[in-house]
Amino acid sequence: MVAAYALFTHPFVTSSSADSIFSFTLPPPLTAHFSTSSLTFRNHEWSSLLKLAKTPRPEPNPLPTQLGLRPNEQFLLQCSSDPVADFGTHSSLFQAVGIDEKEARVLLEKNPALALTSLDSLRTRIESFNSVGLDGLVLSHLITKCSNLLTAEEIDPFLSFVRHDLEAKIEPGQLKRLFRAAEVRFLVGFDQKVSLLLGRGVPSEKIVDVLNKVNLYKALCLKSVEEIDRTIAYLNRFGGIELIVRRPSLLNYDLETQLAPRIEFLTEVSGGDENATGTLLGKLPAILSYTVDHTKGHVELLRSLAGLSDEQIFKILLVFPNVVSASRERKMRPRIEFLKQCGLSSNDIYKFLTKAPLFLGLSFEDNLAYKLAFLVKIGYKYRTRDMAAAIGSATRTSSDNLQRVIELFLSYGFSCADIVVMSRRHPQILQYSHSALEKKMEYLINEMGREIGELLAFPAFLGYKLDDRIKARYEVKRKILGEGLSLNKLLTVSSESFSTKTPAYVIDLNVNVE
Template structure:
């Protein structure tokens, strides 16, 4: 052994003085077959003789060393060298081959291994199992390639495997693969612990199992389930319970993203104070439009203040409008609210009139300028005077119909012999007449003429006839009454009598 060390020392010292500089990082890339001893073997010799420095001839000088050592020692060294080289070769080759199968070229695999050197020491079976788990939730092809190259930790993180197992086996819901990919790219695996408990908490509080998938697909999973603790989620659900609780969450899952103290409590409290501390009414607003909690508190306060100062409405009147039409909060103050309220004032409406108008026709605040202009044009053409209360009332009645439908209704009346003055008179008595479906109107007018034997002009006296259902009301009552009262009965009395009185009169006559 002493002789071997002496020979090795002489061999090293007699060579050139230039030094071998080893790379500062591990060798990456698939190993290549070489006739000389591999760098791993040289590294082993450095560990065997730590006091020596290698020079450029040391790779050649290693061969005589094995010849000088005893046969058994040399065989042990060769065996150890062979095992190290072969195992590394097989593991690395297998990794490169596997990554080629899922779309990575060798250069990309090199970068991947450089980002996460732990992959080299991780068994291929474990990596393959993790990839299969990701594919089982829909992360495949380019999405899988994108996720692995950006976040190689997903290939070894046990927490991700546990989460996927929970989704597939326990929860049995389908989460959008894009949602999961975005989630895995933005979360540290350690924050996934407890994810299952938080989801089960939602189920425990009443979110239907068939809806939990929708909830998970429409939240920021990191904000809602990783950053927040179980206690945070519990507090949010408890706070919302008087106003609709989990029903609000199902309708607007993004509520789980919000901070309870900084966002939810101030906004809900603002609405509640505006309602006069009416908890039930506040709940109606939140259930009707949970999205209202997405607006900034300053935005909501600004809209309320606008109606106070520009329309002269009280807080509770403003809340009534919000209760009827929560989307009022989304309308621009400068482009819609201000010009619309000014128009109503020009039509002669005072604060009380504006309040009544907006509770009956709140959509007026959301329609486009073009839509409103066209409807005003049609109303003026049939005889309404511009900037009058009558025009405002008629405009409110047609906010829910399209301009095309309104034009067809006017055309239908004209085809039955009505003049514009007649249409004006009917719409003043029954403003909704201009928003009815043209086909339904024609069917009712034909029944009035053909089956009931009446004149079309009778609609001038009772245009509300066109608002009743043909089969359930008009035909049913006419067939019952024509045998006892004849065909000349008043349309008004035939249709406006409440059902209980109508039936009681019928019973009396039968007796």
């Protein structure tokens, strides 16, 4: 009847004269709501209809004011309790985002508030997402997974902060992971936590880099301002905010159950020296990503198998913190066993590892195997102290450079046995750049007029800087003492002794200068 009243003044009303029958033909937009396209009323029915038309209709019950609905939206809500019934008003907007009709209907069923939200509000929210880099398929997937992203009140302040204060520089991938993981209520206070980091010393030019490298949900959203502040205060004893700037993911960890126990264990190994622990963390903040059990396993292996003390182990950690990333069973154990088979004592192993710690970390198949083959080929005997010293030096260079060094010596007339003799006296020659060695050898022969064989007696010559040491000293002493200079004394004496004008540098070139 209400529908009939609405049609009373409609131009589609017609009369059939004699029998006073009024016929109503519904306009096309309304035919879908009725079973037929016309309604017919006789005189007595029409009288009743007129009385009904003159009777004032009761006002609809007001909707809750907190919904903030416009009058036309209130009317729509009263006419139908099904939010999907008015889907057509939002259809084009959803399609523009990349959400098809089927997905949109599912969204309305899950989140009826979408149907009650104006198109302008939805459009503004979508534009806000677009402004921080979330658009296209990424945004459509987010909305289908978390439909309240279009209606939750907490979203707008967060997006505004990211867009304006952080200049929309947070990576879209970071925001996508955050919105998928976090309930919107956890976004409240995000700006305060960022302000805390800035106030605690994170440089403004680094803040975006920090935020892009943390798990925003774990590091900021799930933690209160007080929790974050306590973490920073604790780290101040060991390097402070600089550790966070260099390794932002430290903010992901819980202070009480993760960070503090890991730092305390390292401090224990250091003998309680917090300054030394801070130095270690400064060299490799990522060491705190390993659990206490993991690090303890590496320390215990060095204690039991290599026979090292905690003091020695900590010094190795200072030289090569990444030792904690080496596999204990696949790398550390067999290589320490190798050093022991070469005749090295616990103290020898300690000295070896402080000079060549990479020995514990390098790949065997892609690195060490080739170098061992080169050394055996030129005459080193396997599992000897000389072999250990040579492989220790070789770990500090590439396989390609080691091969080129050996080929360079051979090209200058040295035999494989000569190379072994020189490298035994000065193992570092195996790790020097082949191009730098060639320049020094050419200068020795062409500029200094010396025999290449002198390197057998004094291979350390190849370890000094060509311009700053060799050329500089040779030019000074040649003017004073002529050509007959001892390579050994020319290069090894202190700067103070070298500055004195004494003829002690004159030497018979036929005398062994070892």
